[in-house]
Amino acid sequence: MQARAVERLCAGEGPEQLFLLEHPHVFTLGRGADRANILADQERLRSLSIEVHETGRGGDVTYHGPGQMVGYPIMNLKPDRCDVHRYVRDVEEVLIRAIGDFGVAGERIKGLTGVWVGGEKVAAIGVRIARWITSHGFALNVNTDLDYFRLIVPCGITDKGVTSLSRLLGVKIDMSEVASSVARRFGEVFERDTPGPEAGWPGRSS
Numbered sequence: 001m002q003a004r005a006v007e008r009l010c011a012g013e014g015p016e017q018l019f020l021l022e023h024p025h026v027f028t029l030g031r032g033a034d035r036a037n038i039l040a041d042q043e044r045l046r047s048l049s050i051e052v053h054e055t056g057r058g059g060d061v062t063y064h065g066p067g068q069m070v071g072y073p074i075m076n077l078k079p080d081r082c083d084v085h086r087y088v089r090d091v092e093e094v095l096i097r098a099i100g101d102f103g104v105a106g107e108r109i110k111g112l113t114g115v116w117v118g119g120e121k122v123a124a125i126g127v128r129i130a131r132w133i134t135s136h137g138f139a140l141n142v143n144t145d146l147d148y149f150r151l152i153v154p155c156g157i158t159d160k161g162v163t164s165l166s167r168l169l170g171v172k173i174d175m176s177e178v179a180s181s182v183a184r185r186f187g188e189v190f191e192r193d194t195p196g197p198e199a200g201w202p203g204r205s206s
Helices: 002-010 042-047 084-100 146-151 165-169 175-190
Strands: 017-021 026-029 051-054 061-064 068-074 115-117 120-130 133-141
Touching (some): 002 017, 002 068, 002 133, 017 175, 061 146, 084 133, 084 175
Parallel strands (some): 026 051
Antiparallel strands (some): 017 068, 026 061, 115 120, 120 133
């Protein structure tokens, strides 16, 4: 879906889009990632039904799974936002504002990407920009089972932990509310018209 959306946008045949979704259990590897940062062996991965996929984004290894909101902005940064550093900082700003809507104060750590709370990462960022068209993006831990991060060295960082909104707040968070907040804040930061998620949150039980 990402590849098709990028191709259509590059060709002027499709719109900018923001995909918000949950993945099944998967470890993804960025360009140049160190496979040694996956600590579980193949037998352990099979027993937990965890797939491993190489991706075209930047960054090292990370985990995606149920309860985590993954966002893939497909957007043209031309003509006035052609700055990779600014783009990453703007994505961080979206997430800082979004978790702020739930009473959580996120912050940046100099020299690292992502959004942090108390020295633990609540949102990871790994982007791809080709011809100033963006893809891949961010992963916000909402109700994520953080035990899966014990099976990797998240983003290749050994001295910092991970956290989630539900862990910080002590309650399970409605994913549709987070999706609405992220979409609204994305529109603010990037000066785009971003309506709320279509037909509610797809990961929500009926």
